[in-house]
Amino acid sequence: MTTTLNETRLDALFGALADPTRRAIVARLAAGEATVLELAAPFDISLPAISRHLKVLERAGLISRGRDAQRRPCELRADTLDEVTRWAEHTREAWNARFDRLEAHLRKLKSDAAGHAPKTTKAMKEKKTHGRSKP
Amino acid sequence: MTTTLNETRLDALFGALADPTRRAIVARLAAGEATVLELAAPFDISLPAISRHLKVLERAGLISRGRDAQRRPCELRADTLDEVTRWAEHTREAWNARFDRLEAHLRKLKSDAAGHAPKTTKAMKEKKTHGRSKP
Numbered sequence: 001m002t003t004t005l006n007e008t009r010l011d012a013l014f015g016a017l018a019d020p021t022r023r024a025i026v027a028r029l030a031a032g033e034a035t036v037l038e039l040a041a042p043f044d045i046s047l048p049a050i051s052r053h054l055k056v057l058e059r060a061g062l063i064s065r066g067r068d069a070q071r072r073p074c075e076l077r078a079d080t081l082d083e084v085t086r087w088a089e090h091t092r093e094a095w096n097a098r099f100d101r102l103e104a105h106l107r108k109l110k111s112d113a114a115g116h117a118p119k120t121t122k123a124m125k126e127k128k129t130h131g132r133s134k135p
Numbered sequence: 136m137t138t139t140l141n142e143t144r145l146d147a148l149f150g151a152l153a154d155p156t157r158r159a160i161v162a163r164l165a166a167g168e169a170t171v172l173e174l175a176a177p178f179d180i181s182l183p184a185i186s187r188h189l190k191v192l193e194r195a196g197l198i199s200r201g202r203d204a205q206r207r208p209c210e211l212r213a214d215t216l217d218e219v220t221r222w223a224e225h226t227r228e229a230w231n232a233r234f235d236r237l238e239a240h241l242r243k244l245k246s247d248a249a250g251h252a253p254k255t256t257k258a259m260k261e262k263k264t265h266g267r268s269k270p
Contacts, residue, residue: 014158015153017222023222030227030233032233082223084220085219085227092213094165
């Protein structure tokens with residue numbers, strides 16, 4: 001099994017979100033763009049550490065940095081976030097489809113049984129009558 | 136900022152999904168339960184390596200193992216998968232709300248401008264008339 005470009009993207013995406021500080025940064029940016037200083041404020045960690053987290057988020061395509069050299073505000077890229085939802089929902093749909101197939105199979109079994117039952121009963125009755133009419 | 140139990144769960148969840156083999160295992164299990172041997176078949180990696188991946192998925196609550204000592208089939212826990220969707224959608228909603236607020240703000244500005252404009256114009260006209268009537 002080869003790793004496609006899409007898989008590499010998903011590795012980076014899920015990896016970036018596997019950290020509470022980075023998820024908190026993403027949640028903060030969902031409310032609007034912010035500078036590194038603004039993003040660092042609620043955390044008890046150094047600015048270089050925040051910068052490293054931002055680089056991971058940027059590589060994963062979850063944030064982009066503004067061109068304003070002084071502020072370089074960070075912005076959430078919500079379309080990348082949607083890839084997480086799409087992957088999880090796609091897998092959920094496959095899981096649901098399994099139950100749909102099982103349900104359809106059970107319905108078929110039931111309808112087959114209903115379809116055959118009267119015939120079988122009639123045939124059995126005829127057999128019985130026939131059997132009785134014999135000496 | 137303290138790391139809550141929920142955050143630790145999300146760390147494990149996103150961390151477990153940050154690997155192509157583990158995502159492939161999850162996708163395979165979405166189609167139905169499977170044994171370790173069945174799960175290992177499409178991969179060019181050793182059984183112990185597959186077992187390690189399964190342990191990561193189990194710790195993240197993404198799969199459960201059957202009690203049948205011989206087979207111990209793996210099953211997907213779709214409810215845990217839904218936590219991924221919930222987190223991403225919750226963040227997406229915050230992002231969308233930002234635009235809704237911006238839209239509401241622009242609407243208010245527009246309606247305020249429309250509400251004041253005639254008054255201002257009328258007052259300006261009166262002022263002008265009054266100004267003209269003066270010597």
